[in-house]
Amino acid sequence: MTQQVRVHNFCVSSDGYAAGEGQSLERPFGHADPAQLVAWAGATASWPNRADPGGSRGLDDYLVRDFHRNIGAEIMGRNKFGPQRGPWTDLSWQGWWGEEPPFHTPVFVMTHHERPSFSLSDTTFHFVGGTPADVLDQAFAAADGKDVRLGGGADTVRQFLDADLVDTLHVAVSPVELGGGSRLWETPEELLDRFHRDVVPSPDGGVVHHLFWRG
Amino acid sequence: MTQQVRVHNFCVSSDGYAAGEGQSLERPFGHADPAQLVAWAGATASWPNRADPGGSRGLDDYLVRDFHRNIGAEIMGRNKFGPQRGPWTDLSWQGWWGEEPPFHTPVFVMTHHERPSFSLSDTTFHFVGGTPADVLDQAFAAADGKDVRLGGGADTVRQFLDADLVDTLHVAVSPVELGGGSRLWETPEELLDRFHRDVVPSPDGGVVHHLFWRG
Numbered sequence: 001m002t003q004q005v006r007v008h009n010f011c012v013s014s015d016g017y018a019a020g021e022g023q024s025l026e027r028p029f030g031h032a033d034p035a036q037l038v039a040w041a042g043a044t045a046s047w048p049n050r051a052d053p054g055g056s057r058g059l060d061d062y063l064v065r066d067f068h069r070n071i072g073a074e075i076m077g078r079n080k081f082g083p084q085r086g087p088w089t090d091l092s093w094q095g096w097w098g099e100e101p102p103f104h105t106p107v108f109v110m111t112h113h114e115r116p117s118f119s120l121s122d123t124t125f126h127f128v129g130g131t132p133a134d135v136l137d138q139a140f141a142a143a144d145g146k147d148v149r150l151g152g153g154a155d156t157v158r159q160f161l162d163a164d165l166v167d168t169l170h171v172a173v174s175p176v177e178l179g180g181g182s183r184l185w186e187t188p189e190e191l192l193d194r195f196h197r198d199v200v201p202s203p204d205g206g207v208v209h210h211l212f213w214r215g
Numbered sequence: 216m217t218q219q220v221r222v223h224n225f226c227v228s229s230d231g232y233a234a235g236e237g238q239s240l241e242r243p244f245g246h247a248d249p250a251q252l253v254a255w256a257g258a259t260a261s262w263p264n265r266a267d268p269g270g271s272r273g274l275d276d277y278l279v280r281d282f283h284r285n286i287g288a289e290i291m292g293r294n295k296f297g298p299q300r301g302p303w304t305d306l307s308w309q310g311w312w313g314e315e316p317p318f319h320t321p322v323f324v325m326t327h328h329e330r331p332s333f334s335l336s337d338t339t340f341h342f343v344g345g346t347p348a349d350v351l352d353q354a355f356a357a358a359d360g361k362d363v364r365l366g367g368g369a370d371t372v373r374q375f376l377d378a379d380l381v382d383t384l385h386v387a388v389s390p391v392e393l394g395g396g397s398r399l400w401e402t403p404e405e406l407l408d409r410f411h412r413d414v415v416p417s418p419d420g421g422v423v424h425h426l427f428w429r430g
């Protein structure tokens with residue numbers, strides 16, 4: 001089985017934005033309300049941040065839980081890792097996820113600014129430069145035969161799409177307009193030159209799932 | 216995480232039959248054409264019997280590949296295991312699946328007729344009597360903390376539903392009428408007294424997926 005590059009549970013607004021303008025420590029999604037974008041996932045039994053047992057086990061749950069299937073590494077952009085920009089002035093920042101990040105694999109953070117690797121629980125963060133293809137080589141090697149999840153944000157997914165390095169994408173489109181911010185696409189139809197697509201309205205979550213796979 | 220009892224990729228006709236009348240070695244689905252019922256699954260990348268690479272990776276593929284996620288044992292009825300009825304007169308029959316059965320876990324075949332256990336590759340078949348609850352106790356123990364797949368046929372799934380021992384069901388309803396055979400239900404709505412349900416038309420496969428989870 002060839003190793004794949006997969007995007008999962010990537011949430012965008014109806015006008016294609018994954019985050020709003022003015023991202024900061026206090027507002028990691030800028031002017032966007034992340035609860036509006038990810039509510040569909042938060043209602044499922046498999047959502048990792050659930051505070052209580054229960055949750056739905058229908059279509060949305062199938063999509064949420066596929067996040068972990070056969071994944072050996074994650075690649076993310078620096079803007080997903082944290083709100084800082086430019087050289088690292090404070091190495092005490094270790095991401096948004098606390099002592100138990102939900103990745104459980106090596107994570108490759110794409111950045112022009114070097115920083116030593118570190119581990120939290122069973123997740124190790126590496127900070128790497130280079131092209132998407134360079135970073136993917138490292139992630140594939142670390143994944144030990146398994147697939148690589150491309151975690152976002154929008155700019156990072158775009159770079160990999162532009163380099164034609166993505167095999168499957170699941171994007172959940174919410175019925176909210178943001179008007180500006182980090183954009184994945186103008187319209188989902190941009191990808192139909194290279195991808196097959198299923199469009200599946202969620203029966204529960206108020207979003208429309210777009211499932212792309214390479215043609 | 217509590218162990219669950221799960222039904223996956225269970226295919227029925229629009230009038231609720233999983234197999235037709237007159238099941239035999241030559242016609243394991245009786246007068247039904249299994250290709251009509253399972254074509255949606257056969258078109259996916261994850262279908263285990265694919266003769267060629269490729270296949271779709273959209274909604275139907277998510278459903279097909281969930282078959283293996285966190286499963287530690289399978290329970291099936293004797294009629295799924297083989298076409299024979301009554302006492303075993305020929306122990307050379309080892310199921311429909313050849314030298315590499317697709318289960319890769321212990322399988323518990325429910326039957327009133329004893330027979331020694333045997334193994335093919337990494338699947339071991341046990342032949343057990345008793346109530347659904349008795350058989351489930353054995354399967355849960357063998358599953359070592361993982362879930363138990365309830366593999367069918369329709370009579371076996373019905374017995375477990377009637378004993379209220381099923382946690383989730385995925386049933387794919389095909390637009391073909393069979394008129395008789397092994398019936399799962401009169402209508403899917405029968406289960407709504409105990410289950411939540413998502414109804415999701417397949418964008419590709421011509422079937423309607425019904426995803427049930429316990430309320």
